[in-house]
Amino acid sequence: MEPRRDSLSGFGLGLRTQHYPAILEEHDGRAEGVDWFEIISENYIDVGGAPRRNLMRIREHYPMVMHGVSLSIGGTDPLDMDYLAGLKRLIDMVEPALVSDHLCWTGVHGINLHDLLPLPFTLETVRHVAERIARVQDYLGRHILIENASTYTAFAADEMSEWEFVTEIAERADCHILLDVNNIYVSAFNHGFQALDYLAGVPAGRIKQIHLAGHSHEGDYIIDTHDHPVPDPVWELYGRAIERLGPVPTMIERDDNIPPFEELVRELQQARALSEAALHKREAAQ
Amino acid sequence: MSGQLSRIQAAFQHRMLSGADGLEPYLAEGGHIGVYDHAYRARLQEILAGDFPALHSLMGDEAFGQVINGYLDAHPSRRRSVRWLGAALGDWLRETAPWSAHREAADMAAFEWALGLAFDAPDAPVVAQADLMATAAESWPGLRFGFHPALTVISLHHDVTGFQQAVTGEREPEAAPEPLDRPASWAIWRDHDSLIAMFRRLEPDEAAMLDNARAGADFSVLCDTLSFGADSDDAAMRAAGLVLGWVQSGWVSNLNGDAA
Numbered sequence A: 001m002e003p004r005r006d007s008l009s010g011f012g013l014g015l016r017t018q019h020y021p022a023i024l025e026e027h028d029g030r031a032e033g034v035d036w037f038e039i040i041s042e043n044y045i046d047v048g049g050a051p052r053r054n055l056m057r058i059r060e061h062y063p064m065v066m067h068g069v070s071l072s073i074g075g076t077d078p079l080d081m082d083y084l085a086g087l088k089r090l091i092d093m094v095e096p097a098l099v100s101d102h103l104c105w106t107g108v109h110g111i112n113l114h115d116l117l118p119l120p121f122t123l124e125t126v127r128h129v130a131e132r133i134a135r136v137q138d139y140l141g142r143h144i145l146i147e148n149a150s151t152y153t154a155f156a157a158d159e160m161s162e163w164e165f166v167t168e169i170a171e172r173a174d175c176h177i178l179l180d181v182n183n184i185y186v187s188a189f190n191h192g193f194q195a196l197d198y199l200a201g202v203p204a205g206r207i208k209q210i211h212l213a214g215h216s217h218e219g220d221y222i223i224d225t226h227d228h229p230v231p232d233p234v235w236e237l238y239g240r241a242i243e244r245l246g247p248v249p250t251m252i253e254r255d256d257n258i259p260p261f262e263e264l265v266r267e268l269q270q271a272r273a274l275s276e277a278a279l280h281k282r283e284a285a286q
Numbered sequence B: 001m002s003g004q005l006s007r008i009q010a011a012f013q014h015r016m017l018s019g020a021d022g023l024e025p026y027l028a029e030g031g032h033i034g035v036y037d038h039a040y041r042a043r044l045q046e047i048l049a050g051d052f053p054a055l056h057s058l059m060g061d062e063a064f065g066q067v068i069n070g071y072l073d074a075h076p077s078r079r080r081s082v083r084w085l086g087a088a089l090g091d092w093l094r095e096t097a098p099w100s101a102h103r104e105a106a107d108m109a110a111f112e113w114a115l116g117l118a119f120d121a122p123d124a125p126v127v128a129q130a131d132l133m134a135t136a137a138e139s140w141p142g143l144r145f146g147f148h149p150a151l152t153v154i155s156l157h158h159d160v161t162g163f164q165q166a167v168t169g170e171r172e173p174e175a176a177p178e179p180l181d182r183p184a185s186w187a188i189w190r191d192h193d194s195l196i197a198m199f200r201r202l203e204p205d206e207a208a209m210l211d212n213a214r215a216g217a218d219f220s221v222l223c224d225t226l227s228f229g230a231d232s233d234d235a236a237m238r239a240a241g242l243v244l245g246w247v248q249s250g251w252v253s254n255l256n257g258d259a260a
C-alpha cells in the first residue's frame, strides 16, 4: 500500500521557524549533522506565503516526515474529512517519508482543545481507534504511525497496560508506531510502571520512528514540556530501545526554550553516538 | 457513538472548558488531572499573545488575560489548527462590554489578524500589469476582479498602525492610537515577491470602489460609484488608475471575478 518515496534513515530534528535562517542562509539548505526534518502538519495545511516557500526550499534538500497534532484518532466525533483532505493535499506537496499523529483525542462536539488527551485503555477504545486508523490509512493510501503520548491521569475503567493497548491497536489496524521514548519515561514515572516493561511489550517490527525530548520534573509528577535538553534517564532508555529494536530513525523534539540550531545539532550527535554504541551491544549479544 | 468512551470524553471536555465536576468518578486514583486543567488556558493564552502582540501591549497583561478568558469562553476553538483560534477576536471585542467601549482594542485585533492573513494566506496567481494593459478598451466595462486571498480590507476608528509597528519593531510606541475623525479603511496584503505583509490607508472613494469590486461589481459599475458629478470621463480615468494600482500591488488574481 506504500507509494514510492524516500526511505528514511538516520537522525532528524523538528523543523522550527526560529531555525529557518540558520538552515537556509548559513547552510544554504544543507546543514551537516541533520538527515531529515519533521514538520507539524497543521502548520502547513493550506498555507501560502513565506511559510510555504521556506518549507519547500528546505524540502529540496532534506527528506521530511509529517507529524499531526489534531487527527483526534481516539475522539468520539466522526473523523474530520475536511482535515484529512487538507492533510492529503499537504502529503501530495511534501511527499513525506512518514506520516504520524498521536494516540489520543483532542476534543469532541466539534470543539478542539488543542491538547493530547488521554484515552481509557479498554477494549471499547481499542476497537474504536483501530477501526478509525484503518479508515484513515485507506483514505490516505499509506500506513500512518501512531505515537504514544505523555499522560497525567489514568482511568478507573482501564483494562490493560499502555503497551498492551498500543500493541493491540497497532495489530488490529495494521499501523506503524512512533515510539516517543521520553513519553514512555514520563508516563512510567507518572503512573508507576516500569519503562523497560513497556519497551519489551511493544511490537518491534512496527516501530518506524523514535522521538526524544526533554521534560519538566515537578516533584511527584513529570510534565512533557519539550523545553529542556534530553536528560540522562531518557538517553539511557533510548539506548535500551535501540538494543532491542535495531536501527530506527530518531529525532529530537524541542518546542520551547528553543536553542540555536547548532546546539540541537550537537545534541543530535549524542543520539548518533548512543545509537551506534547500542547497536554494537546488540550485535555482540546476538 | 455511545458508550463509556464518549461519556468520559464529554465529562473531560466539560471540565476543561468550564471547570465542571463529573469527570472524577471516571479517573483512577493518584493521577494529576490538574495538569490538563492548567495547560488548556495557559496554552491558548500563549498562542493568542503570540498572534496579537500589539493588542497585548496596548491592553497590558491583566486586561489582556481577562479578554482572552472571556473570548475563549465565548469562542472555544472549532478549527483543527490553532492558527485560527483568534479569528473572531476583533468582532468579539467590538461587540462585548466592557471592551466595546475601547474601540482601539477591536481595531488593533482586526489589524493584527489581517497582517497574519497577509503573511500565510494560500498562494494564488496575480494578474500582471501587462495583462491588464492588453485588455481591449471595449472589454473594460465588463471587467470583474477576483482578489488574492492575502488581501484584507478593514475599517478602523483609530489609526493603530504606528503603535503596532512600534511593538513588533521592538520600539517603545510614542503614544496610544488616536481616534480618527471618521472611520477609515486600510488594505492589508502580501507583497508578491518579498512575501512581506504590507498595508496602506485607502481614500474614501477607493475604499468604496474596492468594496464594490470585491462584491462582484464590474468596471462600469465601479466607475459609477466614483462621484465625479456629470463628468464620467474623469470617473473612468480615476477608476482605471485605481485598478492599475491594485494590479501593481498584486491584489488582483483574475479579471473575471472568480474567487481566487
Ligand SMILES: [Fe+2]
Binding pocket: A147, A180, A211, A253
Ligand atoms: Fe513526541
